[in-house]
Every structure is written in C-alpha cells, then in structure tokens.
Amino acid sequence: MITTGFRTTCALLGVMLMAGLLPVRTATAEWYVAGQFGANLADQLSDIRGTGGLSGFRAPDFDLQNSFLYGGKVGLFPGNGWFGLELDVFHSTPHIKNLDDVPGIHMRVTNVGVNLLARYPGVTFQPYAGIGAGAAIARIGHSATTRANSDVASALNLLVGIRAFITPYVAVFSEYKYSQATFEFDQAFGPTSGFNGDYDAHILVTGLSYHF
Numbered sequence: 001m002i003t004t005g006f007r008t009t010c011a012l013l014g015v016m017l018m019a020g021l022l023p024v025r026t027a028t029a030e031w032y033v034a035g036q037f038g039a040n041l042a043d044q045l046s047d048i049r050g051t052g053g054l055s056g057f058r059a060p061d062f063d064l065q066n067s068f069l070y071g072g073k074v075g076l077f078p079g080n081g082w083f084g085l086e087l088d089v090f091h092s093t094p095h096i097k098n099l100d101d102v103p104g105i106h107m108r109v110t111n112v113g114v115n116l117l118a119r120y121p122g123v124t125f126q127p128y129a130g131i132g133a134g135a136a137i138a139r140i141g142h143s144a145t146t147r148a149n150s151d152v153a154s155a156l157n158l159l160v161g162i163r164a165f166i167t168p169y170v171a172v173f174s175e176y177k178y179s180q181a182t183f184e185f186d187q188a189f190g191p192t193s194g195f196n197g198d199y200d201a202h203i204l205v206t207g208l209s210y211h212f
Contacts (some may be wrong), residue, residue: 006130015095019210028174030080030191031212034073034173038205040109041066041090045197051186053193062197064094064107069203075117086115088132090177096140099103111179113157124165136181140188149185149194156180169211177203 043065050057071090078084089112098103113134119126135154142148161175172188 014021028079030077030084032073032075032209034071034075034207035071036090036143036173036175036205036207037068037070038175039066040069040094040201040203041198042092042094042201045096045183045199048195048197051184051193051194051196052169054189059195060099062099064099065097067092067094069205071111071205073207073209077117077121079118080121081123082118083155084117084119086117086132087132088113088134090203090205092201093201094203103144105143105146108139109201110137111135111155111157112137113155113179115157115159119163126163126165127161128163128173129160132159136179136183138181138183138185138199140185146185146188146191149188151183151185153181153183153199162185163209165211171209171211172206173209174206177201177205179203 013041044196045062048059071093075086091110093108099106113132115130115132117130119128139150163171163173165171181199186194188194
C-alpha cells in the first residue's frame with residue numbers, strides 16, 4: 001500500500017511538472033505557513049508479526065489510545081492557482097493499551113510528509129484535498145515486556161479540508177487526515193527479536209494559516 005502511495009504521488013508530481021504547473025519562477029506564488037492541533041484517533045496496530053528470533057509468531061492486534069496532536073505546515077500555490085505543494089509535520093502519542101494482564105507501552109509518532117494539493121481558489125472559502133508521501137518516525141518506550149526501540153517507516157497520507165479567510169492574509173481551516181505506515185521494532189524484545197505491525201491513523205485538526 002505504501003509503495004502504491006509513493007508511485008501515485010510521484011506520478012502526479014511528474015504530470016504537473018510536465019504540464020508546467022510548477023514553474024521555476026514563483027514571483028506570483030502564494031506561500032503560507034500554518035499551525036495545527038487536534039486529535040489522532042488511531043485505532044489499532046494490526047497484523048502483529050514477530051521478527052528476528054520471533055519470526056513466524058503472531059499476536060493479537062494492539063489497541064491504541066486516542067491522542068492530542070500538534071504540528072505545522074508550509075505550503076506553496078504557484079500563480080495562486082488550483083494546485084500546490086505542502087510540507088506537513090505533526091506529532092502525537094498513540095500509546096499502546098494494556099493487553100489483558102500485559103502492561104501497555106508508550107509510543108510516540110512524528111509524521112513528516114510532502115503533499116500534492118488541489119483546491120478551489122475561492123476568495124473566502126477554499127475546499128481542498130491532497131495526497132502525499134513521507135516518513136513516519138515512531139518510538140516505543142521501556143515497559144515490563146519491551147525495550148525502547150525506534151523505527152522510521154514510509155507513510156502514505158491522504159487529506160481533505162476547507163479553509164476560510166477571516167482577513168485577506170489570515171485563514172482558519174479544518175482538516176481530516178488519514179495516515180498509514182508499517183512499523184518494525186526489531187529490537188523490542190532484545191538485540192535479535194521484535195515485532196512489526198500496520199499503523200492506521202484517522203486525524204482531525206483545526207488551525208490558523210498566514211498567507212503571503
């Protein structure tokens with residue numbers, strides 16, 4: 001799924017470049033910076049599989065806690081047009097819940113992605129949607145059953161939202177994001193054994209952007 005997301009994003013970027021939608025000159029471009037906060041409604045770390053010395057072992061899905069999320073964006077719409085690019089960074093802590101009598105595990109996830117956006121360039125209201133690819137940086141902490149371990153995984157990001165200008169330069173926005181990655185903590189149970197699982201996050205954010 002991640003590979004497909006990367007290929008789709010790269011293909012769309014290539015088409016835009018060939019069509020001249022991302023020109024070298026950006027003197028008339030619309031730039032913006034934004035802050036965002038909201039909730040990560042991650043459901044489960046699913047399809048849990050052992051790695052290394054535990055290869056072949058399976059485990060039940062790990063339920064994840066809902067989490068506060070915060071982050072920022074930097075974006076560009078060449079020629080104030082319909083299509084743009086955005087750097088999107090957000091951080092949350094969807095901790096792994098207790099599994100029966102097994103204690104939970106602290107987990108934090110930072111997503112750094114580049115999104116290709118399409119919008120309606122209205123004066124007051126601007127609905128938009130996007131697809132992107134990037135890196136999901138995850139870390140689990142020490143627990144009664146695991147060692148601290150980190151992973152950097154490929155991530156597929158999808159988003160849809162609407163922006164409303166309250167002044168010619170300042171806008172508020174609301175946005176839904178979907179992020180998918182597969183994390184592998186290959187030393188969670190020692191130097192040669194760990195686990196991996198599929199991470200799916202449904203994210204709701206609101207924020208404020210400044211356009212110049």
